[in-house]
Amino acid sequence: MLMQRPIKKGSVISIKIMTGEEIIARLEEESEDGLIVSKASVVAPNPQGGLGLVPWMMSSAPDKLTFNSSSIVAYSATVDEIADKFTEATSEIQIAK
Numbered sequence: 001m002l003m004q005r006p007i008k009k010g011s012v013i014s015i016k017i018m019t020g021e022e023i024i025a026r027l028e029e030e031s032e033d034g035l036i037v038s039k040a041s042v043v044a045p046n047p048q049g050g051l052g053l054v055p056w057m058m059s060s061a062p063d064k065l066t067f068n069s070s071s072i073v074a075y076s077a078t079v080d081e082i083a084d085k086f087t088e089a090t091s092e093i094q095i096a097k
Contacts, residue, residue, distance in 0.1 A: 007076070012083035013037070015067060015075040023056050024078055024086050025065075034069040039090040053089045 007013060007027060015023045015035065025037035040056040057065065078086065084095040 012078045012086050013075050014078045014082075016073040017067065018071050018073060021056075024053065024082065025056075026086075026090070028064055032069065034072065035067045035075065036064055037067065038064050039086075040065050041086065041090065053086060 007030070009027055009029065011027050013025060013027050013035075015025065015037070017023065021042065023037075023040050023042055025040040027035065028038050029036040041053040042056050043051050044054045046052040077083075087093050088095055
């Protein structure tokens with residue numbers, strides 16, 4: 001059996017919520033009440049026919065959002081390829097391969 005490491009603060013995570021939406025964000029804090037995340041985004045089609053990341057709440061002013069545990073179906077670490085693209089899209093960091 002493989003041992004799973006806990007998800008650390010600052011990790012890129014994928015969150016599935018009760019509405020069916022899948023959100024990609026950076027984990028800021030985890031508690032019994034829910035998750036606090038930053039840079040919450042969703043994958044959406046772009047005009048060129050590909051996919052891109054767009055803010056989950058475009059009208060939201062705060063950088064950090066709180067998801068109540070009652071609205072979260074599941075969450076886990078995001079696969080590396082998508083996490084790298086998220087990091088590049090939401091920061092000045094470029095991931096070299």
